[in-house]
Structure formats: structure tokens, C-alpha cells
Amino acid sequence: MDKYRQFIRGKFAEEELESAIIGLFQEEGWKYIHGESLHRRYEDVLMEDVLADSLRRRYRDLALTDSEVRTLVNNLKYIPSAPLYDGNRRTFWLINEGIDLPREDASLPAAHIEYVDFDDISVNDLLVVNQYSVTDKATRRPDLLCFVNGIPLAILEFKSAIEEGATIHDAWKQVCVRYTRDVPSLLKYCCVAAICDGANNRLGTVFTPYLYFYAWNKADDADKVSNGIGSLYTLVKGAFAPERFLAIVRDFVFYPDDGDKEIVCRYPQFFAATKMLDNICAHLRPTGDGKGGTYFGATGCGKTYTMLFLSRLMMLRRSSVLSNPTIVVIVDREDLDSQTSELFVTTKRFLHEEDVRSIESRSELRNTLADKASGGVYITTIQKFSEDTGLLSERTNIVCISDEAHRTQTGVGSKLKRTDKGVFTRYGFAKYLRDGFPNATYVGFTGTPIDETIAVFGPVVDRYTMKESSDDGITVRIAYEPRLARVQLSDDQVRKIQEYYDRCAEQGSTKEQIEESQRAMSAMSVILRNPDRIARLAEDLVSHYEALCSEKPGVVQKAMVVCSDRLHAFDLYKAIVAIRPDWAIARKAEDESKLTRERLEDLEALPKINIVATRDKDDEQELYDLCGTKEWRKLLDRQFKNNDSNFKMAVVCDMWITGFDVPSLAVMYIDKPLQKHTLVQTISRVNRVFDGKDKGLVVDYIGIKDNMMEALKRYGDDDEGSVDELSVSLGIFRNHLAMLDELMVNFNAAKFISGTPLERLACLNDAAEYVQLSKDFQTRFMGLSRILKSAYGICFPSGELTDREIAMAQFYLAIRSIIYKQIIGDAPDTEMMNAIVENMVAKAISCTGVESVVDAQKSEDLFSDEFVAELDAIKMPITKFNALLKLVRKAIRAYGRTNKVKSVEFSERLHKVVDAYNTRDDLQFTSEVVADFVDDLSDQLLTILKDLEEDKRSFEKMGITYEEKAFYDILVRVRDDHGFPYAEEKGITLAKEIAKLVNDKAQYADWSTRNDIKSQLNMDLTVLLYRNGYPPEWDEEVFEKVMEQATNFKKYE
Known part of the structure; x- marks a missing residue:
């Protein structure tokens, strides 16, 4: 067997790769024969003798006549192959479902005949054949075919692993272009296709676009992901092991009732659906707890199809347990309702269920589901369940699948609502859903599970993370680009934004805290909507987007601008249009001459940039018109998803940032505070696969990086690798x-x-x-x-x-x-x-003549001799100043984490230097004089850096800790500001006592938010200051600065 694995150590041509793969198939139990050794006509695709023998052997008890066997073979053989998709779909369903055969002996009942035995794998004839020539419109010879009972169900095409010019894209063209054109009589049987070159090995169908062929990177769910040559083993062992291959053909190949698509599952969908099925059956009421489990799948990884495959398994594979279940797919907003229902309403044949539909109203919900005996697949929104819904059914074979289970679908508990008329108990929609189906089993699907998700639906049964999804190519990687500094927010505004983030991190769910957050958002809006800031941001955004598009002029690159609220979006929209008035002119396409009449008919004339938001009755006329009606937003939805449309940039605040898929969305500009699951859901809009798109770009104008890293650790993977930062x-x-x-x-x-x-x-x-x-x-x-x-x-x-x-x-x-x-x-x-x-x-x-700049990331070398020498080597004074300015700001921010007072002092010194630099244009001097002036400012910056470093280490000479030094600096600052005497030695002693006092109170995690602890600290500090002779009139100022420093220190400790 070792000969089949030697290619991992050497180079193999196409023929050797083919031989190695055949060996792997044989190890899995497939028989092998060379195509040229078979006695057959090239026009004959089916191995008719093998099929006939299989039917006779498996249905020996029926004593099929030769004529009946010939009828069965001909029913398959003579399905037309033109058009290919129709022939392929008809052939698949005949193989998948079997046929009822009327008997020649009229006294016998019709017999149901299966061309493939999916239950007993061992009775099937499994054969791999290479170089099997077929003549139709032309003669073609695929590299490998997988025959089951004489029927070629899978086609594999290989390319050399050592020739760089021979790629799996060539293999894809061979199967999906050349063979579909030249030998449709063969391709009508093939429901699965694979393309391989040894290092790249992917699975799809004969109708799958190249971008959507994916590697099968696990043989079994417990295995680690294999890439490169290892993915060849997992493809064969994971997708083509006989039991697995027939399971895929049976339940994981999907043809919609209308349309021209064929979908074969990806490996995470296969494992997730099968594991979820087992877990649902184990927790089914009345013996179980009704918690069917949570599926944690990365946004964009195809969870809707996983739900579909799971639904088929429940409808067809566990009848003894589930007894023809009723499946209710629950979504929590109308756009998801449309997206999910569009898929499910085309699945009647796949699910073997005629009653598959969306529930449009509460009355339809009651009329459809109340007292229904069994069966049915329904898609509805969680909002349709209310206090008036009441009991719908007490059956135990109802399964509710919640899409996006991190949102409104976890509100099963009560909340108190306080009004002028009293305190009332209110419940979430999820509680009324459970009132309607008290004995149902509930399953949650989400890309960002929160604690409530696990509590309501049960533990995570399977997961597929953002990193796994991007590594597998199912989604593209997300590139993160911070541009906050380029917008040049003032220090005061940055401080307010950071303070807002801190409050959000500590936010709970009480009414008071929610109102506090809303007030904070109002204050944030004042900062974000500052006219000067909006103007600079719009200019930067336009420049950035145009540069992005100029790099790939042939690739559609749509953009989404995420704002904090509607007025913020309106302000930014107007600023962008002021810079590019042409973007507000309605057109069908940027260049209509390049489109056919048919493609133009699918387009509506729209501006290049549009606001997507609901209107308010009090909106000014322009904003009211821009937001438009619900029908207008549906039009925008359709056209933004159309790659030909002139509509390229959507300005949004709440709509479209979750549950909205546009593969051509290449860049997202974020100017909205986001965190946790909402942040992950939002940035995931750019991770869809699209031709010419290797990464999705997130441009950060507000500073979401810390929140993003925290969210990705929770929802992305154990590391931060799923975001490919600009620095990388x-x-x-x-x-x-x-x-x-x-x-x-x-x-x-x-x-x-x-x-x-x-x-x-x-x-x-x-x-x-x-x-x-x-x-x-x-x-x-x-x-x-x-x-x-x-x-x-x-x-x-x-x-x-x-x-x-x-x-x-x-x-x-x-x-x-x-x-x-x-x-x-x-x-x-x-x-x-x-x-x-x-x-x-x-x-x-x-x-010409541009010099390199010191790397601003090397903060640990700021004061070394090498750093000073490198800085002196920069000859251009303004370049040198800007490099130093960036470093000084960074150093001061870092020092502020441990010593708030001193960082403020250094910030004040820095502002004086920057103010002087900003007035340089007023100097009526020669360029040489200006250069000397800027060089002097650079020297001042370098002095600030050196002074800061000395101050950071001064606690060592004083014999105290850096934390005690921070409290000492507070005492000195208050003393100097108010001009009273207080000896240095006494200040050091008092600072040590303050540090002990603060550390004693800070041992409790919530100490900074508990009023009782803060009041006790204030009292103890007042006593301490009095005993140490510190003037009492400044007690409150000292307390405020101590609290600020202590909170800041504990935050970054």
C-alpha cells in the first residue's frame, strides 16, 4: 500500500497521481478496472449488464423477468440528456427515489425498485474505472468514473501536481465546460464531481461554478483539518468511502424544484446535519428536555443549507422516532424571512413534503398549525408569536429550528416594565412560541452564540469557526484597516469615544442602563456628526474607495458604509455627494453600452450611492425621500445584489448589517460603535466568495479593533488569525x-x-x-x-x-x-x-527622492542609540517630525494606562509643540528657515520622549512601585495647582498608604461600580489625608483623581 502514498515525498505526473488515487479508492473497498479493457461501444455509457445483474440479484424474491429488467434499464438509459440540467435532475431523482414497476403478471402488485441500495451498502457493485471513453457529440475520456451498479454517479478529473501551468481550474473547465458540451450522455448520470491535482482537491457538481468547488478536509468529524496533499486522503476517505458516498448521494445532493442549480454539501454541513439529527432524537420530548442543541457556524458558511439537509434527515431517516414531524423554521426579521423562505419553498421534492411555505400572518399561523396532525415545513418570523397566540399543538414531533438564534429567539423569561400606571411583567416572543408548542424540540443555528443561546437551545453540538471557514475557502479572509488617525479626531473626542466603549462593556440589561446607553449614543452622535469630521471622513472615504476600485477595474467591488444612526448616515451621504455629485445621478449601470438588452431589463436606474434606512414621519423632506418606502428598500435590496447595477455604495445604520448576503461586497467602512456578536455579524458581510475577490476589507474609522479582537476570540476561534490585518x-x-x-x-x-x-x-x-x-x-x-x-x-x-x-x-x-x-x-x-x-x-x-520612515511599531526601541541614529538619518524635516509625532502620541497613550496624571502633563507639552507646528505656514521665511524651525520642533518631541522615559522609571529611585508613584503624582499635582506646602517624603509615605487602601477595596471585581464601596473608599481616604496632614479642602479633588487613576490602572493591569 505504501506505493500509493509515495507522492507526498516526490513529484508525480498526472498519470501517477491518477494511479495513486485509484489505490486509495481500492483501500476503501472500491473495485478497479481500466476502461480500455472493457468490451463495449463508446456510445454505451451505462454498464447495462452490471446494472441488470444487480437488479436480478437484489430482487431475487420478485423473480423479475428479462423484459421487466430491460424496462428498468431503459427507463434510466433513455432519459434525454438535452437540456443537460433537466436530464441530470430526472436521472438523479430516479436513482434516488427508485421507481414503481408494474408487473407483467397483472395479478401481482407493482413492485418498488431501487437502482441503488442505500441501506445495505454491501449489496451494491462499486467500481472505479479510469480512461473510460465516451462518444456523443465528440469523444472524450474522463480520468476516473465511480460506478454504482453500473451507473456512473461521480466523475473525477486530474491535473499534474508538478506542472504550474496545469491547475485544477483546467480540470474544472474540462468537466464543467468541455464534457457538459461534448458528452452530455455521460454527464446526465453524474451527480458529484471532483477536481484534483494532489495538493488541491475539491468537490462539487457538474453545474458548480469553479469558485464553489470546495475541499473535503475531514475524513471523520473528530479528525483535524487536512490541507494540501493531506486533503486528497480526506476527499477519498471522507467523501468517497462507500457508506459516506452513498449517504451524500442519498440526502446531501439538492436540486431545487425550479431553477438550474445543483448543490452538494460541504463537509461541515454533512457533519453538522448528522450530529444535530442524533442530538435532536436524544432530546426529543416527552423523554428528553426538548433542547435539540446549538449549531455554531461561521457567518457565510452556508447554515441555511445545513438546516435544509437536517430537515430532510428528520423527514425521511428517523421515522420510527420522529413520526413524520412538523418542522417550523423561525427567523427574527423580515429580510431573513425572505432569504430563508426563498430556499425552502423550492424544496418540496427534496423534503418529500408538499406543504412547504412561508407563514405570512398570525391568523394563517393559527389556522395552519393548530391541531395539525403531522408533517409540513413552515417558515415564519418570531414576531408572529404573541400573547394572543395561545396553544397551537401539544405534539412531541414538532421541531422548531431558530435561525440567527442569538437575537430575539432567546427571550423566554420575564422582564418588568415600570410605567406611571405601575410595574408590569412582559415576555419575549420566544416565550409565546413555547406556549404555542409546549412539547416541541428547539434547535438553534447561529454564527455568534451568546450565553442565552446555550441556555435556551442546549449546548453547542457542532461548530465551524470563522477561521476554519476562511482556511477552507468557503469564505474569504477579512482584512482590517484602521484609519482613525487619518481622520484626525481630537484627543477630547477620542477620549469620549473610549469612555463610551468602557460603559458599553459594563452594560447590563436593566431599563436604567439601557436608557443610559441611549443617552450615551446621543452624546456619541454629537461627536460623530461634527461637520469638520464628517467632511474629512467623506473625503478620505471617497479617495480610499476610488483607489480600491482602480486596482481592479474589471472586478465589481460594492461598498457598505455603516453609521451610528440615520442622521449620521444622512450627514455623511450629503458630504460624499458634495464631493462626487455624479454619484447621485440615477443610471442603470456605470456603462450601459457593455450590457446586453436582457441584462439591462433586470436593472432600474439608481444613484451610485443610496441610504438604506426606514423613514420617520418627522424627517426633513430630503431625508424622507431618500429613505423611501418599504417597496423602495426592496428594490434597493435586489439591485445591490445585482452586479451590473449602478448602485455600488450603501449607507446604512441598522439594516443590512446582519443576514444580508452580497458576494460582491468588497469593503465595509465602519463609523459606528459595535461590539460582541453584532460586530462579528456586521464585518462578516464582506467575507463572501466572489470572482476576483481574495479578501474582504473592513475599514475602521472609529476604533473597533479591541472589541473586534475580543469578539473574534469568542466567536471566531481561539486565536486572532481570522482577521488579516493591514500590518500583516x-x-x-x-x-x-x-x-x-x-x-x-x-x-x-x-x-x-x-x-x-x-x-x-x-x-x-x-x-x-x-x-x-x-x-x-x-x-x-x-x-x-x-x-x-x-x-x-x-x-x-x-x-x-x-x-x-x-x-x-x-x-x-x-x-x-x-x-x-x-x-x-x-x-x-x-x-x-x-x-x-x-x-x-x-x-x-x-x-522620486522619497525616503523610508522609521517603523512606528518598534516602541520598545524608542530610546536606544540605534533608534536615535535611525531618526537622524531621516533628512526630510517634516517626514522626521511626523514620524516622531506618531511615536510620542503612542508613548503617551501607553503611559496613560499606568499614570493618568503624568500622561496628561505630557499631553499638554505635546499639544504646545503641535500647535507651533500647525502655525508654520504663517512664517514668511525661506524653505531653509522653515526646515530649521521644524527640526527644532522635532528636537522638542525627542526631549518629551526622553523625559517621559525617565519619568516612567523614576519610581525606582524613589523606592516605591509605579502604582504608588501614580498616586504620589496626584498629590504633587494638587499641591502645585493650589500652592500649598507638602514635603516630598510625606507625599511618598502618603502615596504608599493610598495604594494599600485602594488595593484593599479593588479586590472586588465590581468595586468601581458599587456606590457603597466607593463611599467607604471616600471616607477612608478623607481620614487618611487628615491623619497625614494633607489640607482637607482638597480631599474631593484628590478622591476624584485617585478613583480615576485606580479605575484606569485596574482596567489595563
């Missing part, structure tokens, strides 16, 4: 740019930077020739530039790249483009090349 992409970009610089060190690119257009063109042509002088050199260049291109797409719009980096990246990517086109097709002519080069040079022309 920058590191990759700069590393590969440096390697390309080294590779091209002997080529002079100066003319590309500073020459005339013709000189630039000549330089580019010379560079392309230079790279191609050696095959090894060219291979290395193309490999490095490929990774550079991917990283550049993320880094360029961020504004973090230097002009030189942009110019050289454009240079290398232009070379790559020319070589790529020379390899793949006709080389561009002079006019085409000039157009490309002129566009790139326009962006790079101003880059």
Missing part, C-alpha cells in the same frame, strides 16, 4: 518588494521613474527582456511578483505605502503583466502598452 499584508508586501529589488539590482529603472513617456516605455520593454533572459530568473520573478500583487491590492488603498514603494510595485507588476501576456497570448501592441504604462506612471510620477 504590509509585511508581506515589503518583504517581497525587497526581494524583487535585490533580484533586479543590476537593472537600472531610473528612466521608468523620471524619463519621458517613450523612455519609460523603452525601460519597461528592456526590463521585460531582462527578466526573460533566464528561465530560472523569470520563474523566480513571476513567483515573487504574484505574491506582491496580492499584497499590493490590500496595501495600496490604505495610504501606508511610500511613493517609491508604489512606483516600484507598479514597475514590477507592469513587467509581470507584459510577460504574462507574452506567455499566455498575443503581446500587447504599442498603443495598449502606452495606455497601461501611462496610467501607472501617473500614479508613480511624484515618487
Whole structure:
């Protein structure tokens, strides 16, 4: 058997890969035969003798006649293969469901015949055949076919693992383009397809777009995920082991009742549905507790299909336990209702249930479900259950599946509502749902389970995290780009935003705290809607989005702008339109001439940017008109999901940030405080797979990173790897740019930077020739530039790249483009090349003479000799000043975590320097004088840095801790502000006593929010100050600063 595994240590051609895979199939129990050894006509696709023998053997007790066997074979054989989808679907259902055969002997009842025995795997003939030629419109020879009882149910195509030019995309084209076109008589039988090259191995169907072929990375649920060559083993053992393969064909291949799709499950969907089924049956009432369990699946991983596969299993596979159950799919908002119902209403045949529909009203809910005996699959919203619903059914074979189970579907307990008329008990919708179905079993599906989810639905039965989803390619990775500093919020505003976050983290669920949060949001709105801030943010956003789109002009890149409320959204919308008035003009498409008449008919004329929000009766006219009616929002929904539409940017506040799928959504601009599950749900809008989209980008204008990291640890994975921060992409970009610089060190690119257009063109042509002088050199260049291109797409719009980096990246990517086109097709002519080069040079022309800047991340080296030397090496004074300014701000923020008072003092010193810098334009001097002026300010910044470092370490000389030093600084600051004498030694002694006092009170986790503890601390501190001779008139000021420092210290401890 070892010969089949040797390819993990060596290189294998396509034939050797094929041989190795056949060996793996044989290990799993499949028989093997070479296609050319079979005596058959190429026009004959079915192994008719094998099928006939299987039918006779399995139905020996029926004594089928030869004529009856021939009828069964012909029923399958003569299903038309044109159109292919219709033939494939008819063939699948015949194989899946079997057929009722009228007997030749009229005295005998019709016999139900199954072409495949799904219950007893051992009685089926399982055969893998390679090089099985088929003649239809042309003669084609697939690499491998999987026959079950003579029927080719699966097709596999291989490409060499060692030829870089031969990819699994070529294998996909071979199956899904060439074979579907040339041999539909074969493809009508194949319900599963796989494409492999040894390292990349993916499963799909003959109708699956390439992007939606996915690896099967686990053989069994308990296994660890396997990638690369390991995924070949898991594909064969996990999806093609006979019992598993037939389970997939039986219950996990979905054809909608109408349409032209075929869906085969992904491995997390298969394992989740089967595990959830077992758990539901174990907890079914009356013997169980009715908690069917929670499924924790990453947003965007296909939970709706998992619910569908689970529903089929419940309807068909556990009849002895579930007894033809009624399934109620519960969603909690109308947009999800539409999305889920659109899928489920096309599943009647798949679910073997005619009564599958959405429940549109409370009266329909009662009329449909009250006293229903069994069966039925219904989709409705949680809001349709109310106090008036009452008892609907006491049956135990009702299963309620809650979609997005972290929202309103956990409110089973009571809450008190206090009004002028008294205190009333109120319940959530979930309580009334359970009143309606007291003996049902409840199942929760969510991408962000909260504690209440587990309490209501039961423990997590299976999980599929954001990191697993992105690693498997089911969703794209999320790139995070912070741009808060570029918007330049004032320090005071930043402080208010941070204070708001702190309060939210401590927020409970009482009425008073909710009202407090709402008041805080109102105050936050004042900050976020500051006109100067809105104007700067709009300018930055427009620039960023246009740069993003310019990098991939052929790829649809839609954007979502998330604002805190409707007025904030309105302000930002107006500011963006003021910069780009053309975006407010209604069109069907950006370039209607590129679309066919049929595609244009699906479009409505819309502006490029629209607000998506509900209107209010008190709105001013413009906002009222922009928000529109419910029908208008439905139109916006449809058109935003249409990739041809002119509607490219949606400005939202609450709508569309959860449960809204638009694969072409490439970037999300966040200017709204978010946290916990809402934050994860929101940023997950950009993680859908789309052609040309390698990552979804989240641009942060408000500072959500800490909350995001905390949320991702809870809902993403144990690490923070599911967010690919800009800094990671920058590191990759700069590393590969440096390697390309080294590779091209002997080529002079100066003319590309500073020459005339013709000189630039000549330089580019010379560079392309230079790279191609050696095959090894060219291979290395193309490999490095490929990774550079991917990283550049993320880094360029961020504004973090230097002009030189942009110019050289454009240079290398232009070379790559020319070589790529020379390899793949006709080389561009002079006019085409000039157009490309002129566009790139326009962006790079101003880059000459730019120097690198000190890495602001190296905070631990701020005061080393190497740091000072590196700083002195920066010759441009303004560049040097800005680099230092960034470092000083960062150092002060860090110091503020342990010593609030001193950080304020250093902030005041910093503001004086910045104010002086901001008035430099008023100087009527030469550039040399201005440079000297800025250099002097840089020296002042460096002095602040050095003083700060000395102050941070001064506690050591004083013989106290840094915490005691912070309290000492408070005493000194109050003393100096009010001009009374108090000796340094007494201050040190008193600071130590204050530290002991605070630490004694801070041993309780909620000490800073409990009024009784704070009051006791205030009293004890007053006594302590009095005993140590500190003037009593300043007790309250000292207490306030001590509380602020103690709270701040414990927060960052």
C-alpha cells in the first residue's frame, strides 16, 4: 500500500497521481478496472449488464423477468440528456427515489425498485474505472468514473501536481465546460464531481461554478483539518468511502424544484446535519428536555443549507422516532424571512413534503398549525408569536429550528416594565412560541452564540469557526484597516469615544442602563456628526474607495458604509455627494453600452450611492425621500445584489448589517460603535466568495479593533488569525518588494521613474527582456511578483505605502503583466502598452527622492542609540517630525494606562509643540528657515520622549512601585495647582498608604461600580489625608483623581 502514498515525498505526473488515487479508492473497498479493457461501444455509457445483474440479484424474491429488467434499464438509459440540467435532475431523482414497476403478471402488485441500495451498502457493485471513453457529440475520456451498479454517479478529473501551468481550474473547465458540451450522455448520470491535482482537491457538481468547488478536509468529524496533499486522503476517505458516498448521494445532493442549480454539501454541513439529527432524537420530548442543541457556524458558511439537509434527515431517516414531524423554521426579521423562505419553498421534492411555505400572518399561523396532525415545513418570523397566540399543538414531533438564534429567539423569561400606571411583567416572543408548542424540540443555528443561546437551545453540538471557514475557502479572509488617525479626531473626542466603549462593556440589561446607553449614543452622535469630521471622513472615504476600485477595474467591488444612526448616515451621504455629485445621478449601470438588452431589463436606474434606512414621519423632506418606502428598500435590496447595477455604495445604520448576503461586497467602512456578536455579524458581510475577490476589507474609522479582537476570540476561534490585518499584508508586501529589488539590482529603472513617456516605455520593454533572459530568473520573478500583487491590492488603498514603494510595485507588476501576456497570448501592441504604462506612471510620477520612515511599531526601541541614529538619518524635516509625532502620541497613550496624571502633563507639552507646528505656514521665511524651525520642533518631541522615559522609571529611585508613584503624582499635582506646602517624603509615605487602601477595596471585581464601596473608599481616604496632614479642602479633588487613576490602572493591569 505504501506505493500509493509515495507522492507526498516526490513529484508525480498526472498519470501517477491518477494511479495513486485509484489505490486509495481500492483501500476503501472500491473495485478497479481500466476502461480500455472493457468490451463495449463508446456510445454505451451505462454498464447495462452490471446494472441488470444487480437488479436480478437484489430482487431475487420478485423473480423479475428479462423484459421487466430491460424496462428498468431503459427507463434510466433513455432519459434525454438535452437540456443537460433537466436530464441530470430526472436521472438523479430516479436513482434516488427508485421507481414503481408494474408487473407483467397483472395479478401481482407493482413492485418498488431501487437502482441503488442505500441501506445495505454491501449489496451494491462499486467500481472505479479510469480512461473510460465516451462518444456523443465528440469523444472524450474522463480520468476516473465511480460506478454504482453500473451507473456512473461521480466523475473525477486530474491535473499534474508538478506542472504550474496545469491547475485544477483546467480540470474544472474540462468537466464543467468541455464534457457538459461534448458528452452530455455521460454527464446526465453524474451527480458529484471532483477536481484534483494532489495538493488541491475539491468537490462539487457538474453545474458548480469553479469558485464553489470546495475541499473535503475531514475524513471523520473528530479528525483535524487536512490541507494540501493531506486533503486528497480526506476527499477519498471522507467523501468517497462507500457508506459516506452513498449517504451524500442519498440526502446531501439538492436540486431545487425550479431553477438550474445543483448543490452538494460541504463537509461541515454533512457533519453538522448528522450530529444535530442524533442530538435532536436524544432530546426529543416527552423523554428528553426538548433542547435539540446549538449549531455554531461561521457567518457565510452556508447554515441555511445545513438546516435544509437536517430537515430532510428528520423527514425521511428517523421515522420510527420522529413520526413524520412538523418542522417550523423561525427567523427574527423580515429580510431573513425572505432569504430563508426563498430556499425552502423550492424544496418540496427534496423534503418529500408538499406543504412547504412561508407563514405570512398570525391568523394563517393559527389556522395552519393548530391541531395539525403531522408533517409540513413552515417558515415564519418570531414576531408572529404573541400573547394572543395561545396553544397551537401539544405534539412531541414538532421541531422548531431558530435561525440567527442569538437575537430575539432567546427571550423566554420575564422582564418588568415600570410605567406611571405601575410595574408590569412582559415576555419575549420566544416565550409565546413555547406556549404555542409546549412539547416541541428547539434547535438553534447561529454564527455568534451568546450565553442565552446555550441556555435556551442546549449546548453547542457542532461548530465551524470563522477561521476554519476562511482556511477552507468557503469564505474569504477579512482584512482590517484602521484609519482613525487619518481622520484626525481630537484627543477630547477620542477620549469620549473610549469612555463610551468602557460603559458599553459594563452594560447590563436593566431599563436604567439601557436608557443610559441611549443617552450615551446621543452624546456619541454629537461627536460623530461634527461637520469638520464628517467632511474629512467623506473625503478620505471617497479617495480610499476610488483607489480600491482602480486596482481592479474589471472586478465589481460594492461598498457598505455603516453609521451610528440615520442622521449620521444622512450627514455623511450629503458630504460624499458634495464631493462626487455624479454619484447621485440615477443610471442603470456605470456603462450601459457593455450590457446586453436582457441584462439591462433586470436593472432600474439608481444613484451610485443610496441610504438604506426606514423613514420617520418627522424627517426633513430630503431625508424622507431618500429613505423611501418599504417597496423602495426592496428594490434597493435586489439591485445591490445585482452586479451590473449602478448602485455600488450603501449607507446604512441598522439594516443590512446582519443576514444580508452580497458576494460582491468588497469593503465595509465602519463609523459606528459595535461590539460582541453584532460586530462579528456586521464585518462578516464582506467575507463572501466572489470572482476576483481574495479578501474582504473592513475599514475602521472609529476604533473597533479591541472589541473586534475580543469578539473574534469568542466567536471566531481561539486565536486572532481570522482577521488579516493591514500590518500583516504590509509585511508581506515589503518583504517581497525587497526581494524583487535585490533580484533586479543590476537593472537600472531610473528612466521608468523620471524619463519621458517613450523612455519609460523603452525601460519597461528592456526590463521585460531582462527578466526573460533566464528561465530560472523569470520563474523566480513571476513567483515573487504574484505574491506582491496580492499584497499590493490590500496595501495600496490604505495610504501606508511610500511613493517609491508604489512606483516600484507598479514597475514590477507592469513587467509581470507584459510577460504574462507574452506567455499566455498575443503581446500587447504599442498603443495598449502606452495606455497601461501611462496610467501607472501617473500614479508613480511624484515618487522620486522619497525616503523610508522609521517603523512606528518598534516602541520598545524608542530610546536606544540605534533608534536615535535611525531618526537622524531621516533628512526630510517634516517626514522626521511626523514620524516622531506618531511615536510620542503612542508613548503617551501607553503611559496613560499606568499614570493618568503624568500622561496628561505630557499631553499638554505635546499639544504646545503641535500647535507651533500647525502655525508654520504663517512664517514668511525661506524653505531653509522653515526646515530649521521644524527640526527644532522635532528636537522638542525627542526631549518629551526622553523625559517621559525617565519619568516612567523614576519610581525606582524613589523606592516605591509605579502604582504608588501614580498616586504620589496626584498629590504633587494638587499641591502645585493650589500652592500649598507638602514635603516630598510625606507625599511618598502618603502615596504608599493610598495604594494599600485602594488595593484593599479593588479586590472586588465590581468595586468601581458599587456606590457603597466607593463611599467607604471616600471616607477612608478623607481620614487618611487628615491623619497625614494633607489640607482637607482638597480631599474631593484628590478622591476624584485617585478613583480615576485606580479605575484606569485596574482596567489595563
